Amino acid sequence: MELVVSTLLKIVFMLVLVIGLVPVVVWADRKGSAFIQDRTGPNRASVAGIRLGGLVHPIADVVKLLFKEDVRPANVHGALYALAPFIVFFVALLTYAVIPFGDYLEIGGKQIPLVVADLDVGILYILGIASLGTYGLVMAGWSSNNKYTFLGALRSSSQMISYEISMGLSLLGLLLVFQSLRLTEIVAGQGGLVWGFLPQWGVVIQPLGALLFITAVFAEANRTPFDLPEGESEIVSGYHLEYSSMKFALFFMAEYANLVIGAALITTLFFGGWNIPWLSRETITGNAGVLLPLFLGLKALVTGIVAVLFFRRAARERGKFGDGRDREPGLLGGVFAVICAASVASFALSPWRAGPEVASVFASLLQVGAFVGKVVFFCWLFVWVRWTLPRFRYDQLMGLGWKVMLPLALANLVITAVWTALI
Amino acid sequence: MRTNGKQHGYGGDMVFRERVYVGEILRGLWITIKHVLRNIFHMKDMPTVQYPEQKPVYSDRFRGRHRLMQRDDGSPRCVACMMCSTVCPADCIHITAAEHPDPSIEKYPERFDIDLLRCVYCGLCEEACPCDAIRMDTGIYEIVADSREKFFVNKEFLLNDDTHGTL
Numbered sequence: 001m002e003l004v005v006s007t008l009l010k011i012v013f014m015l016v017l018v019i020g021l022v023p024v025v026v027w028a029d030r031k032g033s034a035f036i037q038d039r040t041g042p043n044r045a046s047v048a049g050i051r052l053g054g055l056v057h058p059i060a061d062v063v064k065l066l067f068k069e070d071v072r073p074a075n076v077h078g079a080l081y082a083l084a085p086f087i088v089f090f091v092a093l094l095t096y097a098v099i100p101f102g103d104y105l106e107i108g109g110k111q112i113p114l115v116v117a118d119l120d121v122g123i124l125y126i127l128g129i130a131s132l133g134t135y136g137l138v139m140a141g142w143s144s145n146n147k148y149t150f151l152g153a154l155r156s157s158s159q160m161i162s163y164e165i166s167m168g169l170s171l172l173g174l175l176l177v178f179q180s181l182r183l184t185e186i187v188a189g190q191g192g193l194v195w196g197f198l199p200q201w202g203v204v205i206q207p208l209g210a211l212l213f214i215t216a217v218f219a220e221a222n223r224t225p226f227d228l229p230e231g232e233s234e235i236v237s238g239y240h241l242e243y244s245s246m247k248f249a250l251f252f253m254a255e256y257a258n259l260v261i262g263a264a265l266i267t268t269l270f271f272g273g274w275n276i277p278w279l280s281r282e283t284i285t286g287n288a289g290v291l292l293p294l295f296l297g298l299k300a301l302v303t304g305i306v307a308v309l310f311f312r313r314a315a316r317e318r319g320k321f322g323d324g325r326d327r328e329p330g331l332l333g334g335v336f337a338v339i340c341a342a343s344v345a346s347f348a349l350s351p352w353r354a355g356p357e358v359a360s361v362f363a364s365l366l367q368v369g370a371f372v373g374k375v376v377f378f379c380w381l382f383v384w385v386r387w388t389l390p391r392f393r394y395d396q397l398m399g400l401g402w403k404v405m406l407p408l409a410l411a412n413l414v415i416t417a418v419w420t421a422l423i
Numbered sequence: 424m425r426t427n428g429k430q431h432g433y434g435g436d437m438v439f440r441e442r443v444y445v446g447e448i449l450r451g452l453w454i455t456i457k458h459v460l461r462n463i464f465h466m467k468d469m470p471t472v473q474y475p476e477q478k479p480v481y482s483d484r485f486r487g488r489h490r491l492m493q494r495d496d497g498s499p500r501c502v503a504c505m506m507c508s509t510v511c512p513a514d515c516i517h518i519t520a521a522e523h524p525d526p527s528i529e530k531y532p533e534r535f536d537i538d539l540l541r542c543v544y545c546g547l548c549e550e551a552c553p554c555d556a557i558r559m560d561t562g563i564y565e566i567v568a569d570s571r572e573k574f575f576v577n578k579e580f581l582l583n584d585d586t587h588g589t590l
Contacts (some may be wrong), residue, residue, distance in 0.1 A: 035462040036455045040471040211445070321476065388451040 002110070007365075010116045016095045017372065022256040023058035026380050029386070030054065036387045049324020050331065055330060061134045062249065070245040077143035084143060085243060085250035088136030092257040094129045098122040099264050100184045102274045102368040106360040114274075114368065115184055122183035123175065126265065129170055130220055133258070134160045137229065140251070141239035152238025155394065156229035159219055162401040163226075167216035169409035170209040173416035174269060177205050187273030191280060199277035202270035208412045210270040214407055217262040219401070222255060224386040228394055263378030271374055274367035281363050288359030295366070300343035307336035481562065486546045488563040489537055491581040492556050499582055501556035503530040507548035515541035516548060535578035539566055557581075 009161030027042070031054055034041025042054030050056065072081070102114030119125050134157050141153020175181060178189040192200040203210040219226040240251040267273060276284075284291060310333030319326055354362065392400065428576075441447050462469055472479050492500040503520035521533035548557050568574055 032459065035459040038458060038462060038469060040466075040469055040473075043473075384452060384455060385448075388455045389448065 006112045007116060010112075010114065014099075014101065014116055015093070017101070017375075018093065018096055018257055018260050021260045021375070021379065022253050023062075023111050024055070025256050025259060025383065026058050026061075027055050028380060029383050030057070031143075032380070032383045033387045036384075046328075049327050051325065051328060052332075065246055065249040068245040070247060073145065073242050075145045076242065077145070080139045080143035081242075082247075084136050084140035084241075085247045085254070086136075087139065088133060089250045089254040089257070091129055091133045091136060092254040092261065092378050094125055094132075095261045096264070098125055098183055099261075099268055100187050100273060102364055103188075103342075105364045106357065113184065114364065118182065118184050123171060123181045123269075124187075127171075128237060130167075131160065131164055133220075133254075136254075139238045140243070144239075145244035146242050148235040149235075149239050149241045151235045151379045152241070153227045155235075156222065156239060158282060159222075159226065159397060159401075160218050160230060162398060163219035163405070166212055166218065166401065166409040168407040169406070169413055170206075170212035170216065171269065172413050173206050173209040176416050176420045177202075183268055187268055187275065190272040191275045193278075199275065201272040201275070201277075205418065206270070206412070208408060209416075210266075212220075212409050212412065213270060214266055215405065217266060218335060218382070218385065219397075221258040221262045221382070223259060223262075223382050224342055225389040225392050227386075227391060228397060237285045250297070259382050260375065260379060263375045263382065266378050267371065268372040271378075273374075274371040276367060276370045279366075281367070284363040284366060285356065285359040288362055292354050292359070292362055293347065293352050295344045295362075296346055300340050303336045303340040303343065307333045309333075310336060376391075446568075481564070483560075485562060485564070486544050486559040487561045488539070488566055489542075489548070489557055489559050489581060490533060490561050490584075491578065492558060493582060499532060499535065499556060499578065500554055501532050501535060501552075502528065502554055503532040503535075504532060504553060506551040506553060507557055510524075510551040512542045512545060512547065513541045515539070522570065532578060535581060537576055539574040539576060565575045 031041040033039075042057040043051055045051065045054070045056045045060040047056055074208070096116040098115065098119050100113070100115035100118070104111045106112075137156045137160075138153045141149040141151075141156070144150075174186070178186045180186055180189070186202075190199070190201050194200050194204055198204050218224075222229050230240070235241075243251060310329045312370045314329035314333060317326070317329065359396055495502050501518075502523075503518055505518060505520070508514075508516035508518050515538040517534070517536045517538070518532050519534040520530045523529060523531040544559070546559055549559050552555070
């Protein structure tokens, strides 16, 4: 019973993290691209005047897509056409099951591992599921009865097959180092220090493997500079051209869910997962009497400064718009002020005398926070790279995949194998 | 373009440092993040005009919607000489001339219609006008209506209307 409840709670947490990050990343994509190109980006949609810098726009988008007509073109292959978006979205969500988002949570003397399914073939599962995603794209492209979608599907399948090879090979080096396919063990193995000062992350031990893996993940997630399956300039929008309404939205959300999962994979495999560098679990629980008040104080300070900034803005821009939008800075300032006050008030519980149980939960939450923070950073990296680099031409893409990345991945594997055999 | 005789597209005209990509990608990322940070911390310096609240400021020479000038008694200054409708490249000015009651003035426009949807705002009409009767100096650029007929404006509108925006 406890197992069922805790597993369900973990699934809910993971789903909320992923599905919740999707609109945020869409927003970051739009706002980030705007700032990179010296524009202001979305700032119009509002709920009762609350705009959150355009964060309300994804909600408006979803509402729009939900109420749109689901156009079904003539002569599509019925069942496959209807099934494809569901497969793509389903597969995009599956991978989260094996990603550890924390070490363990200790409640009432019980240790709950913070991973939905701790498979002993975790990496193989991820690679297998990732290649399943291609089926959805191919089905969508083929069943739509459209040359552009067909070309997009062809491109996506050949691209994914090409880059899966270097992706798998770049991971083999990591497996040789950590001697395990289990993701929890790989993350735990990244907890130590190299030469006493560098965090023992995959990127430190396997820098070339990390670079190849990140590149391959970009290709697998169909992100720029490898987003040829939907190259607007040549094939309109690729495999999902003939889809509309919520079916299109499923493709769109799956694309961003894949992005989040790519970020989670990079974090887990090469950037220490939930590990906080130089702060092991023992260090945190041992020094909870210092760290917990420090954390609360920092939180109070940061939220307090943000609240003051918002209040100053509210005073400065009083009556600027003459409608509900004038309330926004004050309201946001109020929210931050409440968080700040709560942080200050929690000092009444004298956190410097926190018991071992509180310290353990604090350590777990801090680690989950580290994982989420790293995932958010890599999501931003995806956005950042997208608006920095132009798209590869198709032959360049294949040339890079087969003639550069594959030999490099093989060389990395051989060198790592020799190295681990010698030590 | 220098290609070194190598196969085009595989970086034949790039030096080794550029063909490795990584350094150049990092350089590009540095450029874009500089833009992001500058725009976050100096939001006010962004050139975007928040349109309905803010309006762009155009120069005095901007050719906006036309207007007809009046004499002191309020009648149109136009003498229906047809110069503007002749020179108009879009053929959007339609004038019906009539005899003026004052013998010192030969003609006046009985009708003076402009099809604003056809107009290309070239300004040749005000150049051609011999008596400075038609001008495009209103500065009105928001010309909005909910039917095509409303864009077909007549003499009274052009003489008197100073509504900004909707017709």
